Every structure is written in structure tokens, then in C-alpha cells.
Amino acid sequence: MRSIRNHISLIFALVAMLFSYQFLSGTNQVIDEYEDRLNENYSVVAVATGELTLNAVRKAAVGIRSVEEIDPTFLIDSLKDNLSQENVAYLKTTLPKFYKISLYEFPSSKERAKLKEGLLRINTVKKIETFAKTQDQIFNLLSLNKTILLVISSLVFIISMLLMIRQMELWLVEHESRMYIMSIFGASLWQKSAVLFALSVIDSIVSSFIVVVSYYYLTTNAYIVSVLEEIGIHEFRFNLFEDSLNLLGIALTLSILCVMYVIVKADD
Amino acid sequence: MIRAQDLTIAYDNETVLDKVSFLIETGDLVFITGKSGSGKSSLLRAIFGELLVQSGLLNVSGVEITKAKKGKIKKLRRHIGVVFQDYQLIKEWTIEKNIAMPLMIGSYSKKTIDTQVNSLLNHIKLAHKAHRLPEELSGGEQQRVGVARALSHSPNLILADEPTGNLDEYSSEMVMNLFKSINELGKTVVIVTHKMPSNLGVKFRHFHIDRGGIHEIY
Numbered sequence: 001m002r003s004i005r006n007h008i009s010l011i012f013a014l015v016a017m018l019f020s021y022q023f024l025s026g027t028n029q030v031i032d033e034y035e036d037r038l039n040e041n042y043s044v045v046a047v048a049t050g051e052l053t054l055n056a057v058r059k060a061a062v063g064i065r066s067v068e069e070i071d072p073t074f075l076i077d078s079l080k081d082n083l084s085q086e087n088v089a090y091l092k093t094t095l096p097k098f099y100k101i102s103l104y105e106f107p108s109s110k111e112r113a114k115l116k117e118g119l120l121r122i123n124t125v126k127k128i129e130t131f132a133k134t135q136d137q138i139f140n141l142l143s144l145n146k147t148i149l150l151v152i153s154s155l156v157f158i159i160s161m162l163l164m165i166r167q168m169e170l171w172l173v174e175h176e177s178r179m180y181i182m183s184i185f186g187a188s189l190w191q192k193s194a195v196l197f198a199l200s201v202i203d204s205i206v207s208s209f210i211v212v213v214s215y216y217y218l219t220t221n222a223y224i225v226s227v228l229e230e231i232g233i234h235e236f237r238f239n240l241f242e243d244s245l246n247l248l249g250i251a252l253t254l255s256i257l258c259v260m261y262v263i264v265k266a267d268d
Numbered sequence: 269m270i271r272a273q274d275l276t277i278a279y280d281n282e283t284v285l286d287k288v289s290f291l292i293e294t295g296d297l298v299f300i301t302g303k304s305g306s307g308k309s310s311l312l313r314a315i316f317g318e319l320l321v322q323s324g325l326l327n328v329s330g331v332e333i334t335k336a337k338k339g340k341i342k343k344l345r346r347h348i349g350v351v352f353q354d355y356q357l358i359k360e361w362t363i364e365k366n367i368a369m370p371l372m373i374g375s376y377s378k379k380t381i382d383t384q385v386n387s388l389l390n391h392i393k394l395a396h397k398a399h400r401l402p403e404e405l406s407g408g409e410q411q412r413v414g415v416a417r418a419l420s421h422s423p424n425l426i427l428a429d430e431p432t433g434n435l436d437e438y439s440s441e442m443v444m445n446l447f448k449s450i451n452e453l454g455k456t457v458v459i460v461t462h463k464m465p466s467n468l469g470v471k472f473r474h475f476h477i478d479r480g481g482i483h484e485i486y
Contacts, residue, residue: 056405101420177356178356178357178358178360181356181357181358181369182369182373183342183345184316184318184342184345184356184368185345185346185350185370185373185421186342186344186345186346186348186370186373186374187342187373188342188373191372191373195476
């Protein structure tokens with residue numbers, strides 16, 4: 001009974017850590033895709049008196065994906081009814097050029113200000129419109145979500161690590177007598193501690209399994225998927241093979257590190 | 269085999285052995301006696317490197333214990349067999365596995381381990397209890413297992429700390445006979461005891477510890 005309780009303590013800590021890692025990674029994935037989509041629909045408009053080439057724009061600012069000239073016909077067409085043909089022809093010759101500048105990544109407000117400043121340094125560019133306000137609100141909200149999740153995950157990680165170390169110290173006390181006898185007969189640190197490594201490997205496998213099954217259920221359950229879709233989250237994916245290996249690797253690495261920390265400390 | 273020179277052992281500034289010198293040769297059967305707290309067990313613990321000595325030199329099988337690093341002491345211990353008064357068997361392991369432990373530490377092959385363990389189990393007349401746990405055995409039987417464990421890796425030096433202290437007369441005699449037969453094979457045996465066995469029938473040396481000094485009686 002005591003042995004089961006000992007296992008549960010470590011499994012609980014590992015499950016908490018793996019869940020927080022998986023949620024962090026899943027949420028980051030969703031946010032990244034959200035940002036990509038935001039970026040796809042986002043562009044800066046430049047008003048210039050002369051031609052604007054991609055090279056010239058890239059020299060002036062970083063992160064530029066493409067520069068595309070906007071055909072002004074739609075603008076002239078909307079004014080055509082109120083203007084004479086001569087005036088329309090005049091307008092065509094005097095109208096500045098409009099460019100749609102796309103970026104590789106959605107810019108923060110600071111990056112946007114820098115971009116604007118760089119583009120305005122090009123002599124022919126007269127005005128830059130970055131359409132900041134609405135995009136900024138969404139972007140800031142996503143960034144805030146990411147930060148909050150990172151802070152919570154970090155706290156869960158620290159607490160779980162402390163719990164794991166504490167549990168391994170208890171194991172060490174439990175196996176103290178056997179380890180002492182083995183050391184009298186010249187056992188190495190690894191020979192004496194083999195049982196601790198074995199226990200941590202078993203618990204890592206069990207906890208990874210629990211997280212994989214639970215997470216797979218969450219990402220495939222029809223009700224949960226529909227709720228997520230209602231709030232616009234469609235990409236909450238879970239790769240059973242890749243993510244399972246990833247979780248097992250993390251659990252094994254962390255638990256073995258904890259065992260090593262405890263036994264080396266005890267050996268000193 | 270064991271050479272001590274001006275050896276001092278102390279606990280928190282209380283000296284238990286004060287600048288003692290002695291020499292134990294290969295193949296000796298040695299009894300060390302003394303009152304409780306005289307320092308006889310401390311001397312034994314110092315010989316297998318568990319207790320740090322305060323000053324002097326202590327050479328065991330060519331290893332200078334007082335200067336040796338942890339790794340060197342671990343290697344030395346693989347050539348020493350230790351028997352304890354309270355048996356110190358691993359309670360969650362079977363008798364068989366307890367005896368095999370020093371061989372497992374020495375990374376011997378499974379075949380060698382099986383052969384050696386079976387031979388020792390027969391020698392101590394406990395082959396029929398090979399798969400039992402220590403708690404299922406009597407004190408005398410547990411101590412026989414303790415002796416078998418100390419011999420399993422064929423060490424040249426066997427150290428025994430009050431090996432018959434918890435045993436009745438019959439079991440004590442049996443365990444003592446085991447030590448005698450080991451010594452007859454040319455192994456060095458050092459036994460710490462508060463009471464010398466009677467009618468041993470073999471040649472032995474007797475050291476007595478008293479007031480921080482060690483004296484060879486015969």
C-alpha cells in the first residue's frame with residue numbers, strides 16, 4: 001500500500017508537468033496558427049510618388065515578404081460619374097502609386113513603428129498606413145494568453161520538480177539500508193541506485209500513458225471539439241505517435257535527472 | 269595484509285584508539301576483543317574504509333586507506349568480505365540473491381554466480397531454503413547466510429563484527445567452524461568479539477583493545 005502511494009506521488013507530479021507542457025505546446029500551436037492567419041490578412045499600404053521595388057523596400061525595412069502594386073482603377077471608377085473625362089485623365093496621370101506590402105510575421109506595435117519609420121525614409125514614399133488598431137487588440141490578447149500560460153506552466157514545472165525530488169528522497173530513505181549494505185561490498189553509485197532508476201522509468205511510462213490517453217480523448221471528443229470550434233479553435237491537433245514519444249522522453253529525462261540529483265547529493 | 273602505524277581513531281574529539289600499531293599477515297586468523305565502546309568495531313569499520321581515521325597510516329591489501337579516494341576504497345571493498353552482528357541481509361531479497369550480491373557487484377557471469385551460490389548454499393546447509401526471505405530464517409541461519417555472502421566473491425580478507433553476538437551456542441559453533449574452514453583455505457580472517465570462543469583447535473592470534481591501546485596477547 002505504501003509502495004503504491006509512493007508511486008502515485010511521483011506519477012501525480014509527472015502527470016501535472018506533462019499536462020502543463022502539452023497544454024502549453026498545444027496552445028502555442030493554436031496561437032501561432034492564429035497569428036499566421038492574422039498575418040495572411042494583414043498588409044501595410046504605402047503611398048508613393050514613384051515606383052517601389054521589393055529590393056528598395058527590403059533595404060529600408062526587415063521582414064518584408066512581398067510588394068504588390070494596387071491597381072487604382074477601382075478608385076477612379078468610383079469618382080468617374082462626378083468628374084469630366086479630362087479630369088479623370090488628369091487624375092490618372094497625377095494620382096500617386098499605391099502598394100500593398102506583406103510581411104513574413106505579424107508585427108508588434110514596436111516593430112510596426114520601426115517599419116513605418118524605415119519605409120518613410122524612402123524618398124518616393126509619402127504615406128504609410130499600418131491599420132494598427134484592430135489587429136493590435138487581437139495580437140495583444142494572444143500575447144497575453146501566451147504569457148499567462150507560460151507563467152502557469154513554469155510554476156507547475158517548478159512545483160512538480162520539487163515534488164519529484166521530495167519523493168525520490170523518500171525512496172532513498174526507504175532503500176537506505178540496502179544501499180548501505182551494497183556499498184560495504186563495493187557497489188558503485190549506479191549499482192546501488194538501480195532500483196530508483198527502475199522505479200522512475202516505470203513511473204515515467206505510466207504517467208506518459210495517462211497524459212497521452214487523456215489528451216487524445218480531449219482532442220477527439222466530439223463535445224469538446226465542438227466547443228473549441230465555437231470559439232474559433234480548429235487546430236487543436238495531437239499526433240499520437242510523435243507527441244507520445246515526446247512526452248515519454250520528457251518524463252524520462254526529468255525523472256532520471258531528479259534521481260541523479262538525489263543520489264549524487266546523498267553520496268556526497 | 270593489514271598494517272596500522274600510529275593509527276588514531278576519534279569521535280568528536282573523544283579518542284577511541286590512540287596511535288596504535290599492529291601487523292596482520294596474510295592467512296592469519298585474528299580475534300580482537302575489548303569492552304563495549306573500546307573501539308574494536310571502529311577499527312573494523314576503518315579497515316573497510318567506512319570510518320575516517322584521524323591520523324596515522326592504515327594499509328589494507330596494499331591500499332593506504334587514509335589517503336585513498338572513494339573509487340579506490342570501492343574497489344578494495346570488492347576484495348573484502350564483511351559479516352555483521354545483526355546480519356545486515358537485504359530483507360526484500362531471497363537468501364540466494366543476498367549471497368549473490370557481491371558477485372553481482374563484481375559483474376560476474378550468471379553461470380559463475382549460479383555455481384558459486386549453489387556451492388555456498390550447500391556448504392552452509394541451506395540449499396533447501398534458497399528462495400526464502402531472510403525473515404523466514406532463524407538468527408543462526410541468517411548469520412550463516414551472512415558468512416556465505418561474505419565469501420561468495422572469494423575475498424582474501426574477511427572481517428566479522430561480533431558474528432556470534434546474537435546467536436545461541438549451537439549456531440555460534442557452526443558459524444565459528446565456517447570461519448575456521450575459510451582460514452584453512454589461506455584467507456585472512458579478522459573477528460571482533462567480546463568473548464573468545466573456547467576449544468578452537470586451530471592456530472590464531474588474539475589482540476585486546478583497552479584504554480585506546482591494542483595489545484597482542486598471543
